[in-house]
Amino acid sequence: MKEFSINIQGLGQKQHSFQLQLSKRFFENYGKEVVSAGEFDASVVLTKRETLIEADFSIVGKANLICDRSLDAFDHSMKIEKHIIFKYGEAMEEISDEIIIIPRDLDLLDVGQLMYEFIVLDIPLKKIHPRYQSEEESEDNEEGKLVYQSEKAEDETDPRWEMLKKLK
Numbered sequence: 715m716k717e718f719s720i721n722i723q724g725l726g727q728k729q730h731s732f733q734l735q736l737s738k739r740f741f742e743n744y745g746k747e748v749v750s751a752g753e754f755d756a757s758v759v760l761t762k763r764e765t766l767i768e769a770d771f772s773i774v775g776k777a778n779l780i781c782d783r784s785l786d787a788f789d790h791s792m793k794i795e796k797h798i799i800f801k802y803g804e805a806m807e808e809i810s811d812e813i814i815i816i817p818r819d820l821d822l823l824d825v826g827q828l829m830y831e832f833i834v835l836d837i838p839l840k841k842i843h844p845r846y847q848s849e850e851e852s853e854d855n856e857e858g859k860l861v862y863q864s865e866k867a868e869d870e871t872d873p874r875w876e877m878l879k880k881l882k
Contacts, residue, residue, distance in 0.1 A: 718826025725762045732758040736775065736829065744830035748837055752777035754792075758825055767800040767816075773829060781843035788843045794832050 718740070720732060736754035754775030761768040773796075776789040800823065803815035816823070 718829070719822040719824045720758070720760065721821060722760070722762065722767060722823045723821050725760065727762050727764065730760045730762065732760070732825075734758065734825075734829075736773070736833075740826065740830070744826055745834075748834045749777045749779070752789075752833070754829075754833070756829055765802055767823075769798045769800065769825070771796040771798070771825075771829060771832060773832060777833060777837065779837065779841045781846070782841050783846055784843055786843050790837070790841070792833065792836050794836050796828075796832050798828065 718734065734756040736752065736756055738751050740754075741749055741751055752775060754773050754777075756774075757772040759770040759772075761770075771794065773792070773794040776791050778787060779790045780787055797812060799813050800816045801809075801813060802818045805815070805817060806820075807815040809815060
């Protein structure tokens, strides 16, 4: 999407701030598999230098999720802070979670895809509605639940094995 692409060729070597609104259209464009909707305010601060661009992302808002237990929809509040370094190189390549190589002749930097990935990675594995949250926490705090216990003594052997030993 053009509104989430920043023209980095036209930026001077200083700090630049961008304020972005992430809404339903954003999620329709970048993917609806994990998060289908939400309302976020994003702040992107780019610091352009001779050999790299530093990007500081601050994303605050709510994601609309579906509870794994009750299938009820609920809003999950999120506050995400990320720092990414874009270094100039030959071809586009992701070195680590924080360092991305970009070609020198790249005109537009798509920060939308990065912001979508930050949001998706901040979603909890268990999506539990707030009204079930206290139940979930109490279940997590119970230590050493005994699920199965055998009635037999450890050294007692199965009679079928005794029969097989006699066949030798």
